[in-house]
Amino acid sequence: MSLQIDSTRLSAELEYLARISDTPYPSVTRVLFSEVDLRAREWLKQLYADAGLVVREDAVGNTFARWVGTDAEAAPVATGSHIDAIPNAGMYDGVVGVLGGLEAIRALQRGGKRPRRSIELVMFTAEEPTRFGLGCLGSRLMAGTLSREKINTLRDPLGLSVDDACARAYMHGTLEETVLPKGCYDSFVELHIEQGPLLERQKLPIGVVTAIAAPAAVRIELSGPGGHAGTVLMTDRHDPSLAAAEIMLAVDQAARATQSRDTVATCGLVHVLPGAVNSIPREVKLEIDVRDIDGARRDGVLVAIRAAAKTAAERYGCGFKEQLINADPPAACAPHIISAVEESSERLGLASQRMISRAYHDSLFMAQVCPTSMIFVPSKDGISHRPDEYSSPEEIANGVAVLAGALDLLANN
Numbered sequence: 001m002s003l004q005i006d007s008t009r010l011s012a013e014l015e016y017l018a019r020i021s022d023t024p025y026p027s028v029t030r031v032l033f034s035e036v037d038l039r040a041r042e043w044l045k046q047l048y049a050d051a052g053l054v055v056r057e058d059a060v061g062n063t064f065a066r067w068v069g070t071d072a073e074a075a076p077v078a079t080g081s082h083i084d085a086i087p088n089a090g091m092y093d094g095v096v097g098v099l100g101g102l103e104a105i106r107a108l109q110r111g112g113k114r115p116r117r118s119i120e121l122v123m124f125t126a127e128e129p130t131r132f133g134l135g136c137l138g139s140r141l142m143a144g145t146l147s148r149e150k151i152n153t154l155r156d157p158l159g160l161s162v163d164d165a166c167a168r169a170y171m172h173g174t175l176e177e178t179v180l181p182k183g184c185y186d187s188f189v190e191l192h193i194e195q196g197p198l199l200e201r202q203k204l205p206i207g208v209v210t211a212i213a214a215p216a217a218v219r220i221e222l223s224g225p226g227g228h229a230g231t232v233l234m235t236d237r238h239d240p241s242l243a244a245a246e247i248m249l250a251v252d253q254a255a256r257a258t259q260s261r262d263t264v265a266t267c268g269l270v271h272v273l274p275g276a277v278n279s280i281p282r283e284v285k286l287e288i289d290v291r292d293i294d295g296a297r298r299d300g301v302l303v304a305i306r307a308a309a310k311t312a313a314e315r316y317g318c319g320f321k322e323q324l325i326n327a328d329p330p331a332a333c334a335p336h337i338i339s340a341v342e343e344s345s346e347r348l349g350l351a352s353q354r355m356i357s358r359a360y361h362d363s364l365f366m367a368q369v370c371p372t373s374m375i376f377v378p379s380k381d382g383i384s385h386r387p388d389e390y391s392s393p394e395e396i397a398n399g400v401a402v403l404a405g406a407l408d409l410l411a412n413n
């Protein structure tokens with residue numbers, strides 16, 4: 001089948017969605033169930049309706065848009081990604097997999113042949129951890145890996161629970177109903193920007209993902225008496241920001257000590273209270289992200305960081321609390337989907353390369369529901385989670401064409 005990707009329309013849709021944001025273009029900030037997120041969701045549902053897709057939304061706002069195949073009994077093939085964006089992000093992360101997934105379906109529709117299996121486009125809720133501190137909220141729930149006890153511990157910065165946030169966003173049903181039965185999909189393939197530099201450096205248009213690195217996150221809270229920055233003598237202080245500084249260095253060292261380029265650790269969130277120049281810090285909250293393709297090695301780094309944190313807190317006589325937010329296993333991608341993506345690329349004359357994903361994605365959890373893989377397209381200078389994130393219309397169209405071809409292969413097997 002010859003596939004015509006409407007790159008002009010897709011680019012216009014990407015541009016339109018980028019402007020539904022809490023920060024000025026080209027910066028994108030779209031946090032779960034914010035006014036802009038809800039507006040973006042409504043706009044997407046209209047696009048789905050225009051494409052004749054059957055839409056369902058679950059209790060946490062995961063949205064499913066189905067192009068019904070000729071064999072209603074056959075397990076559907078699914079694709080999709082997320083549209084939420086961390087503060088001051090770019091316009092392609094996640095969105096390319098949702099709008100690109102939609103364009104892949106429209107291209108197949110234009111081809112004129114309905115597939116045997118239905119093709120379902122999934123928009124996952126809160127892939128980013130911004131609101132509740134935990135990434136992949138929607139896909140974790142779908143995979144049944146998020147217990148009720150754990151959900152009940154999650155709070156947004158205003159202290160709202162996930163259930164409260166869903167109720168305020170007019171979602172229906174209970175979070176327990178979001179779990180997907182195993183095997184409900186034949187396969188899942190997510191199109192995403194690489195968010196790293198490898199495809200661009202090698203001048204390759206397509207990456208085929210074979211495995212997704214295991215993410216973990218830890219929250220550390222340090223406390224001290226605080227006090228006046230002028231009058232409390234240096235010898236009398238218990239400043240939690242000094243313990244925090246040592247912990248941040250230990251995070252970096254723990255990752256480097258493995259001597260593997262697959263181990264990374266970041267302290268991306270530091271909150272200091274009361275946050276006044278003439279006040280000794282009283283409370284410091286750190287959130288630390290650790291990833292590795294090797295789950296056991298990642299766990300070793302976590303142990304080292306947690307030990308260093310405790311020691312640093314003791315050294316400065318500070319209060320110390322820690323919480324493991326998540327520690328997920330890595331995912332292996334399905335050989336038959338990898339082959340379908342490679343075959344689709346070959347048919348289009350696009351060179352591809354197998355690679356691992358160092359970023360996490362909803363695919364990490366979809367791999368627990370059904371066979372899963374991902375398609376990557378190049379990211380300019382490897383930049384992501386920044387407003388200057390960029391993939392060209394042609395690079396995106398290539399990814400959409402490969403996705404459409406792979407969906408066609410998988411949906412007609």
Ligand code: GLV
Pocket residue numbers: 127128135358359360361
């Ligand atoms: C996803 O946004 C990640 O942090 O890998």
Ligand code: MN
Pocket residue numbers: 093128385
């Ligand atoms: Mn992201």
Ligand code: MN
Pocket residue numbers: 082093094127192361
């Ligand atoms: Mn993403």
